[in-house]
Amino acid sequence: MPNILIVGATRGLGASLAKVYASNADNHVYATARNTTAPANTKNLIYIPSIDIAFPEASGTILNFLHSRKITHLDIVIITAGYFATESLEKPSFADQEKMYKICAIGPTILITGLANDSKTLLDAKSKVLFVSSESGSITLRHESEGGGNYGHHASKSALNMSMKLLSLDLKERGVAVACVHPGFMRTEMTKGVGFDKYWEAGGAVTPDVAAKSLVEWIETFGISKTGQYWAPRGAADIGTAEPVLGPKDKLPTPLQLPW
Template sequence: MPTILVLGATRGLGASVANLYRSDPNNNVLATARSANPPPSTKNLNYIPGIDIASPEAGKKLLNFLHTRSISHIDVLIITAGYFATESLKEPSFEAQEKMYRTCAIGPTILVTTLANDSDSLLDSKSKVIFVSSESGSITLRHEKEGGGNYGHHASKTALNMSAKLLSLDLKERGVAIAVVHPGFMRTEMTRGVGFDKFWDDGGAVTPDVAAKSLVEWISTFDISKTGEYWAPRGPGDIGTAEAVLGSKDKLPTPLQLPW
């Protein structure tokens, strides 16, 4: 029975991914929640409470749960947890940037290193690690068409991309396949909360369930031959700068490998 671990799974993409994997009775799905009172567990979907990826203790707490449940191997690890606060040249925010880096880059990196150092079998040649990032983390795709601002959001995703690339090099000999993905522009409370709902229709935003389906299908094809790469499973359709930087969307493939 494959074990799938989803970090940040009580809402948005994480919840949709966890529920999609749960729909296959052959999967054992573990899903983390920051809250001490997560949704009720079901037959093959178990919630792990009190896991805040921005906390230094997140990895140790997660390992304690895995050990008490005698879970010695993770087949698929998907880290979806994120935080987005808007900024501009006139309104930067030290506090917001710090939280974005802790949540989007530092926490995921430390958590994966914690799991990798626990044993050679917890993450091994049968394991896939997927970091949910964003096309906003691509320096190449940044273009005057969309302008500047949102420093912490974009830069924390770029930092995550770099950490994932380095982890892929560290764990390649062990056979752990690591990827960074842009799952798509989504109609979530996170994007609504920063006012991006006004771009939903023109930007081709989809529901988390739709994005989850594309992501899970892509993960099923991903293996060590693509480790350390950066992908958009849904292609270029919702990437606003794709045509300006990469060329006609009609000629770009889906899935699309993204430039760093």
């Protein structure tokens, strides 16, 4: 019975992923909640409360939970936790950038190193590790048509991509498959909270349930042959800079391997 750990699973994509995986009775899904009060557990969906990936103790708390449940192997680990604060040349924010780096890059890296160092079996040749990144982390896809700004948002995703690449090299001999994914432009409280809901229609934004289904299907095809890569399971449809950088969207494949 597969063991699946989803970090950041009480709303948005993480909640939808937990629902999809838990719909299969053969899966054991462990989902983290930032608050002390988590959603109710079900037969095969168990929540781990008080997990804030921005703090160093998060990985230890997750490991203690896994040990208490005698879980010695994880088949899939998906880290979806994120934070997005807007910035401009005129209004940068040290505090917001620091928070984005902690949540989007540092915390996920520390967690996976913690899992990897715990034992040789927790992450092994049957394990898949997915970091939910964004096309916004691609330096190649940044184009003058989009403009600048949002420094912490873009740079923290680029940092996550680099950490993923390095972890994939460290874990390749063990057979652990590691990748970053752009799950799609989504209609979430996060994108609405920064005013991006005005782009939902034109940008082809989808609900988290739709994005989760696409991601789960892609993960089924993902393995060690694609480790260290950066993918958009839903293709280029919602990537506004894809055409000026990569060419006509109708000529690009789905799923799409993204450029760094």
